[in-house]
Amino acid sequence: MLQIDTDIAGKIVDRTMKIIGHNINVMNAQAVILGSGEKHRIGTIHEGALLAINQNRNVEINHTIAANLQGVKPGLNLPIHYQGKIVGAIGITGEPDTLSHYGELLKMTAEMIIEQANLQEQLQWQNRQKDEFISQLIHASDTELPSLKQWALQLGIDLSVPRVAIIIELNSNSTDCQHDNQALKQVMHLLQHPLRDKLIAMTSLTQLVILKPALADGQQFNPERESQHIDKLLKRLPANMQIKLHIALGHYFSGDLGISYSYRTAKETLDIGKKYHPEKSKYVYQDYSLQVLLSGLRHHWRGHALTGPYQKLLEADNNQQLQKTLAAYLQHMGDLQACANSLFIHRNTLRYRLDKIQQITQINLHNFNGLLSLYLGQIIHQPD
Numbered sequence: 001m002l003q004i005d006t007d008i009a010g011k012i013v014d015r016t017m018k019i020i021g022h023n024i025n026v027m028n029a030q031a032v033i034l035g036s037g038e039k040h041r042i043g044t045i046h047e048g049a050l051l052a053i054n055q056n057r058n059v060e061i062n063h064t065i066a067a068n069l070q071g072v073k074p075g076l077n078l079p080i081h082y083q084g085k086i087v088g089a090i091g092i093t094g095e096p097d098t099l100s101h102y103g104e105l106l107k108m109t110a111e112m113i114i115e116q117a118n119l120q121e122q123l124q125w126q127n128r129q130k131d132e133f134i135s136q137l138i139h140a141s142d143t144e145l146p147s148l149k150q151w152a153l154q155l156g157i158d159l160s161v162p163r164v165a166i167i168i169e170l171n172s173n174s175t176d177c178q179h180d181n182q183a184l185k186q187v188m189h190l191l192q193h194p195l196r197d198k199l200i201a202m203t204s205l206t207q208l209v210i211l212k213p214a215l216a217d218g219q220q221f222n223p224e225r226e227s228q229h230i231d232k233l234l235k236r237l238p239a240n241m242q243i244k245l246h247i248a249l250g251h252y253f254s255g256d257l258g259i260s261y262s263y264r265t266a267k268e269t270l271d272i273g274k275k276y277h278p279e280k281s282k283y284v285y286q287d288y289s290l291q292v293l294l295s296g297l298r299h300h301w302r303g304h305a306l307t308g309p310y311q312k313l314l315e316a317d318n319n320q321q322l323q324k325t326l327a328a329y330l331q332h333m334g335d336l337q338a339c340a341n342s343l344f345i346h347r348n349t350l351r352y353r354l355d356k357i358q359q360i361t362q363i364n365l366h367n368f369n370g371l372l373s374l375y376l377g378q379i380i381h382q383p384d
Contacts, residue, residue, distance in 0.1 A: 004028045004080070004088040006042075008117045009035025012090065012110045019109070020102050022075075025091035026110065029053060033071075038093075044071045049089035052077040056086060058103060060096035075099065078107045082114050130155060134201035138165065138209060138263035145256050161197060164214035164226060165250040165263040167270050170206040170243060183243050184208060190236055209266075211259055214252045221252035223286045230282055246274055248283040268292040275382075294380050303380050309361040309370070310377020316360045323378075325353045329365070330375055 009026035013035040016024045026035040031050035033041050047069040052059040059077045066074045076099045077091040090110045092099050133151055140148055152159045170184050188200060188208055199211040212229075214221050230247050237245070250266030252258070265285050272291045273283030285292060297303030304311070317323050325343060329350075332338040340350040354365060363370035 004034060004114065006034045008114060011117070012113050013037060015113060016090070016106050016109055019106070020092070022099070022102075023093040024106070025049070025093070027053075027089045027091065029086060029088055031089065034088075041071070046071050046077070046089070046091060048072045048075070048077040049091055052079045052089045053086055060100075062096055076103050078103050080107065080110050080114065082111060082118070087114065126155075130157075130199075131201040133157070134199050134209065134211065135203060137199075137259055138203075138211075140257060140260045142257070157199065158197075162214045162221075162252065162254065163199070163211040163259050163262065164221065164252045165259065165266040166210040166212060166226075166230065167203075167248045167250075167263075167266045168208050168210065169246045169248075169270060171246050187237065187243070187245070209263065211262075214262075223249070223251075223284060227282070227284050234281065245281060246270060246283065247281060248273060249285055251285040251289070265292055268295055291379055291382070294376065298380050306373065307377035307380050309363045310374050310381060312361050313357060313374075313377075314381060322353055322357050322360070325350065326357055326374060327378060329354065330371075330378065334365075 004026065005028075009028075012026045013024045017037055023037040024035075025033050025038075025041065025046060027033050027046050027049040031046050031053055033044055033046050033049075036042050048059050048061045048066075056079055058079075061069070061072055061074050061077065063074050066072045073093050074095060075091055075093040076096050077089050079086045080088045080090055090106055092102060092106060133148070133155055136144065137148055149159060168184075168187065170187075184202065184206060188202065197213050200208060202208045214226075226249055230249060234245070234247070237243075248266045248270035250262040250264070250269060253261040269283050269285045269288050269292055272288050272295065273280065276288075277283070294303075297306065313322060313326070325339075328339045328342050332342065336347055336350060340347045343350065357363075357374075358365055361374065363374055365371055365374075
């Protein structure tokens with residue numbers, strides 16, 4: 001059952017005392033004064049309110065009665081009801097004969113404030129539950145799926161809707177975490193309304209995730225359409241907010257763990273995109289798909305086996321000259337002149353470096369499989 005606390009009592013006192021020019025006391029179900037225009041009375045027991053609560057009736061206190069009760073002044077005390085039960089009392093200080101026409105008005109106002117507070121508390125609880133659900137959903141494993149499906153039913157969330165993950169991160173060097181958090185909440189509020197059937201939650205003080213429907217009108221997933229959707233989101237943000245955001249779009253996956261996979265690709269896309277293009281605001285998985293898919297191999301035995309030749313180059317190339325030469329060679333698809341021009345070196349110097357790379361790695365750069373091995377090694381071992 002809802003209980004009146006000091007916050008609710010304070011709101012009732014502040015609002016009702018603006019209606020009339022009399023002191024107002026608000027008591028809980030035990031008749032303890034939690035809110036009053038006379039601050040020194042807070043925390044004391046009001047015996048007039050105790051009568052009103054125990055007998056469920058309006059209690060008028062004149063000077064004679066007040067003299068025989070503890071913590072009581074002349075006035076009118078009325079029980080406060082919520083959902084048919086007494087949750088406290090409201091008292092008006094003054095002559096009872098002059099206060100009767102205020103009583104029901106103040107009682108109704110108090111009960112409305114309590115109902116609003118309860119609805120707000122329920123909404124906050126539901127939002128916290130939703131945030132926690134989304135947090136677990138994006139990190140879900142097979143063993144957690146049954147309980148998550150049951151939880152989704154309780155929250156009224158349809159997990160059968162195909163979704164793709166979008167991560168929005170506040171790019172801030174500020175040490176004011178509270179300011180950053182408020183800015184991100186403002187972004188979240190602005191984005192909630194135009195998104196239909198969306199799931200949106202804050203995952204940290206500077207990051208939020210959107211799980212939005214991925215298939216429009218039963219069509220196939222269209223990364224370009226989703227990228228344009230992100231552009232529209234960015235345009236909704238007021239220019240005067242003066243914040244910089246990084247937004248990453250993950251890949252769409254079907255199946256029970258599709259949302260979890262989508263979130264992971266969005267997270268990897270965000271991390272890799274910021275590393276290579278920190279000046280950008282938007283990163284799309286399709287632009288970084290190979291890096292994302294291979295990033296997990298860096299500390300895996302399969303990755304070590306696959307990138308063995310490139311690892312030899314890393315160990316021998318202290319000044320990273322040969323690594324840069326190989327990167328340019330790969331970028332220009334083996335075109336020696338274009339590669340030499342990009343490095344500002346003579347073709348003979350380029351040939352010398354390429355020969356050295358072949359000697360160190362034992363890879364023939366004219367062999368496709370060997371070149372592919374070095375290319376994958378370069379991607380997997382990109383510097384942090």
